[in-house]
Amino acid sequence: MSQKTILTFHGIGDPPRPVQESERSVWISKPQFEAVLDAISDREDVILTFDDGNASDAEIALPALARQGRTAIFFLVAGRLDEPGFVTTEDATKLVEAGMTVGSHGLHHTAWTALDQPDLVSDLNEARAVLEAATGRPVTEASCPFGQYDRRVLGALRQLDYEHVYTSDGGTTRERAWLRHRTTVDSDLLVVDRAVRHRSSMGELVARDLKSAIKQRRLLQAKARPRRTQGRQHVVIGFAEALSAPEVAWSLLEAGFQVTAFSRRGSRPSLRLCHDVRIEEVADPRRDARAAVADISRLAQSTGPAAVMPLDDTAVWACIEAELPGGSVLIGPSRSQAELALDKRAQLDAAERAGFIVPPTRICRAADEVLEVHEPLEFPMMIKPALAVASTGRGVHTARRHACANPHELGEAMQGLGDDVPLLVQPYIPGVGEGIFGLARDGHVLRWSAHRRVRMMSPHGSGSSACKSIPLDAELKDAASAMMRRAGWDGLFMIELLRDPAGSAWFVELNGRPWGSMALARRSGHEYPAWAVQARLDQAFEPPPPPPYAPVLCRHLGRELVHLLIVMRGRPSGALILWPPRLRTLRDVLTFHRDDRWYNLRPGALSLFLDDSVRTVSSAVRGALPT
Numbered sequence: 294m295s296q297k298t299i300l301t302f303h304g305i306g307d308p309p310r311p312v313q314e315s316e317r318s319v320w321i322s323k324p325q326f327e328a329v330l331d332a333i334s335d336r337e338d339v340i341l342t343f344d345d346g347n348a349s350d351a352e353i354a355l356p357a358l359a360r361q362g363r364t365a366i367f368f369l370v371a372g373r374l375d376e377p378g379f380v381t382t383e384d385a386t387k388l389v390e391a392g393m394t395v396g397s398h399g400l401h402h403t404a405w406t407a408l409d410q411p412d413l414v415s416d417l418n419e420a421r422a423v424l425e426a427a428t429g430r431p432v433t434e435a436s437c438p439f440g441q442y443d444r445r446v447l448g449a450l451r452q453l454d455y456e457h458v459y460t461s462d463g464g465t466t467r468e469r470a471w472l473r474h475r476t477t478v479d480s481d482l483l484v485v486d487r488a489v490r491h492r493s494s495m496g497e498l499v500a501r502d503l504k505s506a507i508k509q510r511r512l513l514q515a516k517a518r519p520r521r522t523q524g525r526q527h528v529v530i531g532f533a534e535a536l537s538a539p540e541v542a543w544s545l546l547e548a549g550f551q552v553t554a555f556s557r558r559g560s561r562p563s564l565r566l567c568h569d570v571r572i573e574e575v576a577d578p579r580r581d582a583r584a585a586v587a588d589i590s591r592l593a594q595s596t597g598p599a600a601v602m603p604l605d606d607t608a609v610w611a612c613i614e615a616e617l618p619g620g621s622v623l624i625g626p627s628r629s630q631a632e633l634a635l636d637k638r639a640q641l642d643a644a645e646r647a648g649f650i651v652p653p654t655r656i657c658r659a660a661d662e663v664l665e666v667h668e669p670l671e672f673p674m675m676i677k678p679a680l681a682v683a684s685t686g687r688g689v690h691t692a693r694r695h696a697c698a699n700p701h702e703l704g705e706a707m708q709g710l711g712d713d714v715p716l717l718v719q720p721y722i723p724g725v726g727e728g729i730f731g732l733a734r735d736g737h738v739l740r741w742s743a744h745r746r747v748r749m750m751s752p753h754g755s756g757s758s759a760c761k762s763i764p765l766d767a768e769l770k771d772a773a774s775a776m777m778r779r780a781g782w783d784g785l786f787m788i789e790l791l792r793d794p795a796g797s798a799w800f801v802e803l804n805g806r807p808w809g810s811m812a813l814a815r816r817s818g819h820e821y822p823a824w825a826v827q828a829r830l831d832q833a834f835e836p837p838p839p840p841p842y843a844p845v846l847c848r849h850l851g852r853e854l855v856h857l858l859i860v861m862r863g864r865p866s867g868a869l870i871l872w873p874p875r876l877r878t879l880r881d882v883l884t885f886h887r888d889d890r891w892y893n894l895r896p897g898a899l900s901l902f903l904d905d906s907v908r909t910v911s912s913a914v915r916g917a918l919p920t
Contacts (some may be wrong), residue, residue, distance in 0.1 A: 330358070358393070364392050395427075405546045674703070757849070854910050
């Protein structure tokens with residue numbers, strides 16, 4: 294056959310060692326494995342592979358394969374040979390003597406994309422040498438750890454004459470392909486059904502074994518909390534619902550970190566579909582802030598991470614309040630930097646002193662003060678919360694901004710604001726959003742980048758639905774440098790600006806955590822999340838030199854569709870002088886180019902990408918999106 298379906302197994306039976314939450318789902322029961330073999334017994338187009346070199350490869354898989362006269366490829370982690378829970382050198386010999394193929398899954402199961410060139414070549418060569426010594430056979434097949442690869446990794450594998458390289462991208466593969474895509478078998482077996490869907494026996498298999506799969510998963514989840522993986526530093530991130538969460542997690546994973554993400558209880562974030570990330574639920578701070586802080590503290594104390602990275606403003610507040618273990622560092626604003634990170638009044642003052650253009654601002658202690666003026670109010674105006682996170686009874690919340698064209702719209706906006714919420718009143722300034730991004734250490738900026746919004750999810754004012762990289766403006770860079778230096782800033786930062794039709798760049802706000810458009814930064818070669826952790830854990834760390842500037846356009850599918858829906862509905866306020874034309878918006882949003890890059894999409898993560906897109910649109914349709 295010209296097309297092959299390649300299945301990947303990881304572990305069979307009960308894990309003989311503690312495993313991460315993300316790994317548990319790819320362990321299947323022995324009856325399930327045997328049922329899969331029965332279902333594909335007459336399928337010559339199906340190739341079986343095994344990753345990680347778990348002991349079950351030799352103890353369970355090999356005898357079952359031998360009974361059916363079937364062969365498979367076993368990708369072993371060379372550095373794990375003879376370790377408890379993994380295959381032994383003797384097992385590796387038995388595999389090849391039984392007609393199986395042994396391939397390389399790396400020396401220590403480190404993502405090859407995270408290694409520099411000398412370490413990558415060393416890893417590939419050492420792993421091959423160890424496995425060839427163990428089996429007495431040449432090793433010509435390789436499987437990418439975590440399914441991660443890039444052009445550099447593939448180039449190194451080609452140079453070392455590997456005959457085939459295997460990914461985890463799913464789908465079928467041409468028989469003669471050098472790069473081979475595989476489908477990972479997990480404990481619900483549904484992916485197996487999809488992979489070979491044209492055979493009814495697989496549908497029957499799923500129906501018969503789905504209850505067994507669910508029971509197996511529950512049994513595994515009931516076991517003791519998995520320990521930290523030896524040799525990999527652990528990073529806790531959250532909230533998992535943050536727009537940047539998938540990109541942050543992937544950046545850390547590709548740098549070799551183990552990642553756990555905390556999520557709001559019951560939220561089921563799209564990040565749950567990244568099997569390399571463990572999800573832990575905590576109380577929703579909007580309902581019970583104290584319980585959320587306590588849950589985050591317990592999570593940090595029980596896992597002992599090297600670092601904790603908040604991903605949104607609520608998480609910044611919660612992580613500052615949480616009690617982290619002594620060996621954990623906070624990759625975000627410290628308590629001393631909390632005011633600048635979360636209070637826009639302090640930000641406006643710092644920005645003006647640093648040289649940014651700041652809009653005329655009236656600060657009101659509560660909503661009632663907005664209307665208590667002696668002179669007539671000037672419209673259109675913008676009403677913003679002064680605090681990024683505000684208390685509301687037992688919980689905390691983040692308020693949104695309002696553009697108001699007249700007293701009627703102002704009155705409606707006031708009804709949605711709390712009585713004691715401090716507000717900023719500014720003139721409404723039309724324009725295009727821009728951003729300055731960077732990583733600082735002790736006030737010195739180590740790396741920079743910049744972007745311009747092509748489209749905002751809501752033209753009213755919101756995060757991007759499409760954005761593109763731009764060269765960094767020298768004057769803005771000087772002002773940002775001064776602001777970071779005066780603050781002694783440590784960590785990631787984003788300075789949001791608004792470029793008006795006259796060309797002036799107005800300061801909007803500072804964000805001291807990963808930003809929503811992290812996808813664009815990463816597509817442009819800036820691995821800010823990984824760099825931020827590495828810079829805090831190792832004071833000698835310096836990010837690699839920035840890549841040459843090249844324009845990159847990055848889009849969020851769900852937000853693009855929401856943008857289209859909002860534009861089609863029409864402007865909600867007369868203050869919004871610049872409103873996108875409907876026909877042009879329809880054309881721009883529904884036109885796709887080969888060079889377009891996408892938020893939250895990478896090989897093997899299509900399900901996460903689609904889930905995130907659908908959730909974004911459904912949230913807007915339910916009315917949760919500000920307009």
